[in-house]
Amino acid sequence: MWNYILVSCMVLLVSLFYHCYFKKPISIIDYAEQTYDYIIIGAGTSGCVIASRLSERSNVTVLLVEAGGYFGWWSAIPLAAPLLQGSEVDWNYKTESQLYSSRGLQDRKQSLPRGKGLGGSGQMNYLVHSFGKPEDYKNWPKGWSHADLAPYFSRVSDSMKATLTSTEEYLVKAFAAAESTLGSANVTLQRAASTFSNGVRWSTYHAYLQKAWNRRNLHISMETLATKIETKDSRATGVELMFKNGSRGRIGVNRDVILCAGAFNTPQLLLISGIGPAEELEKHQIAVVKNITEVGKNLFDHFNVPIFANLIAPVSITLKKMQSFRQLFNYIVLGTGLWATNAVMGLARDNDSGVILFGMGSTDENLLRKLANIHTETYRSMFPSYNDSAYEGFLYLASCLKPKSRGTVKLRSRDIRDSPIIDPAYLQHPYDVSCTHRAIKLALRILATRVFRKFGASVHVPDFQECRDLRQDYRDPRYAECVMRMGGLTSHHPGGTCRLGMDPESVVDEYLRVKGIEGLRVIDASIMPAPISGTPNSVVISMAERASDLIKN
Structure with a gap:
């Protein structure tokens, strides 16, 4: 070997x-x-x-x-x-600095x-x-x-070379099976399609x-x-x-x-x-x-609200699994394994509200917190896996697919080397808040299906000081809005x-x-x-x- x-x-x-x-x-x-x-x-x-x-x-x-x-x-x-x-x-x-969002980020600025x-x-x-x-x-x-x-x-x-996510993944199977349980004509769940070939971008x-x-x-x-x-x-x-x-x-x-x-x-x-x-x-x-x-x-841009789901069953991607010799061998030699995926496993839609299933539980706090420009307290409140490389879980990224908020790009100076002034005005329009809340509720409905309960799935509820006077439940529109405005992140779209x-x-x-x-x-x-x-x-x-x-x- x-x-x-x-x-x-x-x-x-x-x-x-x-x-x-x-x-x-x-x-x-x-x-x-x-x-x-x-x-x-x-x-x-x-x-x-x-x-x-x-x-x-x-x-x-x-x-x-x-x-x-x-x-x-x-x-x-x-x-x-x-x-x-x-x-x-x-x-x-x-x-x-965002007026209507990004309250849990450094200077209220999105990267x-x-x-x-x-x-x-x-x-x-x-x-x-x-x-x-x-x-x-x-x-x-x-x-x-x-x-x-x-x-x-x-x-x-x-x-x-667009290809669908493999049905061999446990979370993909569960996601696909959940559609029949939801029983709504407006709701569609599908495997994610991605553009990579033999494990390479x-x-x-x-x-x-x-x-x-x-x-x-x-x-x-x-x-x-x-x-x-x-x-x-x-x-x-x-x-x-x-x-x-x-x-x-x-x-x-x-x-x-x-x-x-x-x-x-x-x-x-x-x-x-x-x-x-x-x-x-x-x-x-x-x-x-x-x-x-x-x-x-x-x-315009899509604006994601990360909803963390805890798991008991060892079915998600974790840092510890990725760092194993087996996974490194599989990728370097065979072009397969966890490193050969993008961890995006499924897409769900309820009219104009959407959810992406990102199948990774544990994260590198130092890396991702810096990249997202997010405060330590905000990050740790949203992601309970921050200090555990073996933590089992995954993310639902909930967003409004057809947001009505509109922003601007303006000049900082007449020198092209100076970055432009970018203001996406996330969540400025009230519709985006209600539309995103519907996406969050869709994520909760999927999480409550029998196939996910079999994995011991449960939603993690962030404990933001700014939201503590509200009922700590994503189904409550006021609490959900508070979380959106605190920890929502750009979708890079x-x-x-x-x-x-x-x-x-x-x-x-x-x-x-x-x-x-x-x-x-x-x-x-x-x-x-x-x-x-x-x-x-x-x-x-x-x-x-x-x-x-x-x-x-």
């Missing part, structure tokens, strides 16, 4: 060495040309798709600009996603990890695959309905960019920051860049500049380039190129800040062109008109696929 392990490790090291030193993609460049047909800003989830699809035509030239570099080997491990947060591959954004490097946030997310439900798209513009996107959903499911970096990065008509400039979109006579003419050594340059464009920088960085770059609300631009002494009032507005639409106030039209500026498009989560009832990553990939067809045609 030890010989087998040794040989496997040697093969791994040799392949890594060969990849690093002998297989450098020809698309990775040190110096860009003076002009390109297309310049894509951001090599994240959508940018990798657009770069791959547009460069399929050998008669066009494509430049992909990325502020970061490569992600480390940790990014390949699905369950290691939190280890990348707060590192050099994270933009490390935080919200402004907003965003991937910085090839693959973007798709290299550090939890890989959950979802397209929501058809009704989510009913008010989307012509060409972007559920029926219009359905062929792309099918294509993306294949290219991203599978993002658009793997599925799209790596297939394209040896094409001579595609250039990739890493550790290069786009500082401004240049325009003349209401047309995008090029991009101003800052390179790794601090020098600046200008690259011209023949056809389109395509922004794929995400829900925070895309509106920031538009504003710095003089495209956005005139009053915001004038405040920072930026010349107004085009007054588009909705740039940076309409920010921001979008909407450069809204797609046919109305005069929208930022991009049905062809994803920025209104009033020729040769400038936006293709990322910022264009989503409204939240979907699920995780948005695969929807963004599908939109990028359709956008590629629109541009090529």
